[in-house]
Amino acid sequence: xxxxxxxxxxxxxxxxxxxxxxxxxxxxxxxxxxxxxxxxxxxxxxxxxxxxxxxxxxxxxxxxxxxxxxxxxxxxxxxxxxxxxxxxxxxxxxxxxxxxxxxxxxxxxxxxxx
Amino acid sequence: xxxxxxxxxxxxxxxxxxxxxxxxxxxxxxxxxxxxxxxxxxxxxxxxxxxxxxxxxxxxxxxxxxxxxxxxxxxxxxxxxxxxxxxxxxxxxxxxxxxxxxxxxxxxxxxxxxxx
Numbered sequence: 001x002x003x004x005x006x007x008x009x010x011x012x013x014x015x016x017x018x019x020x021x022x023x024x025x026x027x028x029x030x031x032x033x034x035x036x037x038x039x040x041x042x043x044x045x046x047x048x049x050x051x052x053x054x055x056x057x058x059x060x061x062x063x064x065x066x067x068x069x070x071x072x073x074x075x076x077x078x079x080x081x082x083x084x085x086x087x088x089x090x091x092x093x094x095x096x097x098x099x100x101x102x103x104x105x106x107x108x109x110x111x112x113x114x
Numbered sequence: 115x116x117x118x119x120x121x122x123x124x125x126x127x128x129x130x131x132x133x134x135x136x137x138x139x140x141x142x143x144x145x146x147x148x149x150x151x152x153x154x155x156x157x158x159x160x161x162x163x164x165x166x167x168x169x170x171x172x173x174x175x176x177x178x179x180x181x182x183x184x185x186x187x188x189x190x191x192x193x194x195x196x197x198x199x200x201x202x203x204x205x206x207x208x209x210x211x212x213x214x215x216x217x218x219x220x221x222x223x224x225x226x227x228x229x230x
Contacts, residue, residue, distance in 0.1 A: 005155075035218070044118070044223040045205070080208075089158050100145060100209075101170070102219060104156030 002027045004094050006105035013082045014113050020067075021077045021108045025094030028060075031097035034068070034075045039107075040088040048090070051075065053097075086111045118222035120206050126228045127196055135225045136193045139208030144187050145217060148181055150174065151203040151224070160204075163189060196229045203227075 003026045009080050013019035018105055025034070037047040051059045051068050063080045092105040119138045127133050141145050144165050149157035160179070162170045163184035175181075178196075183189040193200055204226045209217030 015141055035219075043188075045221040047220070050218060100147070100162050100217065101156070101159045102147075102149075104158070106154065106156050 004105040012111040035093040120222040137206030143208035147207045149205040
């Protein structure tokens with residue numbers, strides 16, 4: 001069975017600094033997708049970034065980028081120039097291609113310090 | 115496009131009562147999902163609809179749970195004879211079938227259920 005592990009329950013970063021959130025996953029599949037979702041307090045979960053496993057190039061969305069290491073089954077999220085609005089729970093998710101069921105990690109709570 | 119909406123946002127009920135939640139997906143999305151999220155955990159898959167057909171139910175969805183999506187539009191999730199263990203956030207998500215890539219799921223704000 002596929003699993004997703006986020007080993008950092010909580011992280012803190014100073015405003016304007018860079019932080020990296022870790023995610024590892026376990027799968028025997030070769031075709032899959034990985035996502036980072038952000039869940040602000042009492043607000044809905046929104047997509048931050050997604051990565052197709054068949055793509056070697058790491059995905060980037062403005063201040064957010066990933067370090068996708070397929071062989072190591074690692075998918076970390078880097079947030080550059082952190083802003084107060086980045087404070088939230090961040091969830092890593094996996095989905096096998098051709099299916100519809102996300103498997104989520106337990107989340108990392110990010111605090112941004114002014 | 116106003117996103118996925120859920121109603122109510124909060125529900126407090128007594129053990130043994132029935133509750134029903136509603137989800138309105140993004141209008142052009144034909145796939146709809148329900149997840150449950152407990153404190154300190156990531157969302158866990160409950161069930162999935164493609165149009166009006168319920169194609170999968172998780173083992174987490176006991177006989178007390180039932181979900182419908184009449185006419186492939188909004189969906190309801192009903193919990194009968196609620197138990198304290200049902201207390202959780204119930205999330206709805208929707209997506210659009212794309213044969214070229216996997217769907218990206220868009221989530222609603224959730225319904226927080228508290229069973230006393």
